[in-house]
Amino acid sequence: MIRSQRATADIVIERDGSVVVRAPEWADDDQVARIVRSKEYWIYKTLAEWRDLNAAAVLREYKNGAAFLYLGRAYRLSLVDGQDAPLQLKNGRFLLRRELVAAGDARLAKLAFQDFFRAKGRLRLGDRVRYYAPKVGVEPLGVEVKELGHRWASCSPGGKLHFHWKCMMAPQTVIDYIVVHELCHLHHRDHGDAFWNEVDKVLPDFRERKEWLRRQGAALEV
Missing domain, CATH: 3.30.2010.10 (Metalloproteases ("zincins"), catalytic domain)
Incomplete structure (x- = not known):
């Protein structure tokens, strides 16, 4: 997880297949965890696509x-x-x-x-x-x-x-x-x-x- 001076949280799948969460400095761990859970389907779907593309x-x-x-x-x-x-x-x-x-x-x-x-x-x-x-x-x-x-x-x-x-x-x-x-x-x-x-x-x-x-x-x- 990367914290910075930003307004919203952002989840990205990097080129190496790693999942990176960029969160505002004001968001506590529980808030970030809730955001990640709400994006679970998108994360698994995107990782599956990444594996297919990189094959x-x-x-x-x-x-x-x-x-x-x-x-x-x-x-x-x-x-x-x-x-x-x-x-x-x-x-x-x-x-x-x-x-x-x-x-x-x-x-x-x-x-x-x-x-x-x-x-x-x-x-x-x-x-x-x-x-x-x-x-x-x-x-x-x-x-x-x-x-x-x-x-x-x-x-x-x-x-x-x-x-x-x-x-x-x-x-x-x-x-x-x-x-x-x-x-x-x-x-x-x-x-x-x-x-x-x-x-x-x-x-x-x-x-x-x-x-x-x-x-x-x-x-x-x-």
Whole structure:
């Protein structure tokens, strides 16, 4: 359970399947327990859906011809020699230095993809934040692309936006939804009606984008 300065309680199923209760500081444990009990059916139903969706999670291999996602499109992988950059996208293919997987250890290859998506994300996500911030009517203090575990993005109390590097594997329409979602949290910290109304003002089709992320998010993996 996470307590913060918020008006209402909120229950979410995170990307790793954990159930997180975000409660106002003024709510005592008994009040929070009653809220959780009232949402039991929704929690079990949503967890069952999460298990079904994540059963199709993709385990990618770092070998010639393997497919990796970038901005919603799949690109084939080629292992190459004599390349300065660990990983680059060129002529419609991901080119990965062969020695990064030669020892059979995938950690260096995965790190190369993470660094690639972080670098691309700093540019693209920064641009999209600058585009949408005036439409939402907020002024975020900065943008950072990093490893966020089971969260797609977060908004710090000081107004800085953090995005998971895996966002760069999603289509642009879904990236825009994630950006607008976090910008609207600068108005409303919870996921109440007022928050979703703010999202709807900017992205009237946000439900379709949100549903894509719910169904396809498990495939955004390297």
